[in-house]
Amino acid sequence: MAEIKDDGKLAWILRSGWKGCCPRCGKGRMFASWLKIAPECGECGLDYRFASPDDGPAFFSLCIVAFPLTFLVVWFQVAVEPPMWVHLFTSVPLMMAGCLLPLRPIKGWLVASQYVNRAQEAGTEKLWARLHNQASGNAFGD
Known part of the structure; x- marks a missing residue:
């Protein structure tokens, strides 16, 4: 999935999070086990190090x-x-x-949301770019 329009973001986030599939390509697996995030997508190679849902799934x-x-x-x-x-x-x-039971879909939604919206801590843009060997790229890391 090369480009997601603003009106399709929520549907894409919910679908990929619910199914536990890669938020970039929609084919690979997001989870290595029930709640453990895979190191990377087996299809497109998306590195999941950006994902940090922390306590969000438990809170929701x-x-x-x-x-x-x-x-x-x-x-x-x-x-x-x-x-x-x-x-x-x-x-x-x-x-x-x-x-x-809702922990996995909620965690998937949070990870997909972080990817689609390029969520990161304020002030870490340069560190993000250096860690992922990318200048600024587009919203989906392509």
């Missing part, structure tokens, strides 16, 4: 999933007053699955 998973599920579990407790073992078999697996 907690905000989007854990908080609403917590309210659901509390409502269940107040409305039904089940014994604790019911929570052990319903609430705990629901919370664990709800928090762990």
Whole structure:
């Protein structure tokens, strides 16, 4: 994918992040294992050293999933007053699955977003260029 227009960026980010494919070519794999980012794309050779989603996936998973599920579990407790073992078999697996399953797509979306938008820390443009042996290039490193 040589050029992404502004109106197609979000769709490209969401698609490549959800599928875990390379944000440049859309064919190679972004992940080496469940949450570990591959060193580079096997198809186009994109070096994934630029990717630093840090705690973003966990934060978004907690905000989007854990908080609403917590309210659901509390409502269940107040409305039904089940014994604790019911929570052990319903609430705990629901919370664990709800928090762990979205981590990979969220991490993929963050990495794809960093690539498409050329996200980097302020003031590190020259260091970025030197590390990746490129002057300033286009937005997609081509």
